[in-house]
Amino acid sequence: MWHNLFAISNTLRDMLCAKVPLPAAKRRRLEDGLSISTQNTLTLVLTHAARHLELHSLATRIRFIKFTQQPEENGVSAADSMTSILHAFLDDDTVIYAAPVVIPLLVPATATYLALKTNRGKANRQLGVYKEFLTAIEDNYPAATMLKRLLCAAQEAIVEKETGATWTENGVAGAESSIDGLDDLDRGIQFDLSWIDDAMLEDIGLK
Structure with a gap:
């Protein structure tokens, strides 16, 4: 697993x-470098090491798919595989073993779901798994709270842009609102980060 991690990195x-x-x-060589061998997961430690390795591989694969401009469904398939791993953490109640490095590894998959132009219902259901996972680890890792709030802000921005309505945790509600100046997803969204206070920045070592 250690050698695989180095190869993927x-x-x-x-x-x-x-x-x-x-x-x-060059493209074939890079893609070959994303493959990982079947892991022996007979113990709890090996199971979780394998899950973290696969998350690392899938996050890199999603970036490779976008980098090489492959069809959108390829990225969604990789993101779905990542979602399945998060399901496994939640289903066997071992999310407490998730390492902090998992948090940035989730970003490519969340961005993939947010960028979907079709099947928004499925995308939002998958993103619900990410929010549940981040909620489960945020007491240990303040960065999980930051990513969860960014995710919620992105969903709200998408709904406002597409429908003029306001996003809530249970769906869409509220009156129309202006979103002038909002960038397209491909160029990044202008998030309101005013909720990040000095104490939180100190907790994650950014201040």
């Missing part, structure tokens, strides 16, 4: 340093 580094468009041989 090297692939991520090479991808970030590469220029597009990629030659076919």
Whole structure:
């Protein structure tokens, strides 16, 4: 698993340093570097090590798919695989073993779901799993609270942009509101980060 983690990290580094468009041989080499071998998960420790490794692999794969401009459904499939791992953590009540590195690994999948133009119902259900997972670990990791609130803000921004309504945890409600100046998802969303206070920044070492 350790060797696989290094191989995937090297692939991520090479991808970030590469220029597009990629030659076919370079693209195949990078994609081959994302593969991980079947893991022996006979013990609890190995099970969770394998889950973290797979999350790392899937996060890198999602970025590779976007980087190489593959069809949207490829990214959604990888994001769905990541969601299944989060389900496993929640279903066997072992989410307390999730390491803090998991939090940034969730970002590519959440961005994939947020960017979907169709099947928004499924995307929101999947994102509900991410919020449940982040809620379960936020007492230990303040960064989980930050990502969850950014996710909620993004969902609200999407609903306001598309329908003029206001997003709530239970769906869509409220009156029309202006969202002038909101960037498209592909260029990033202007989130309101005023809720991040000095104490939270100190907790995560940013102040």
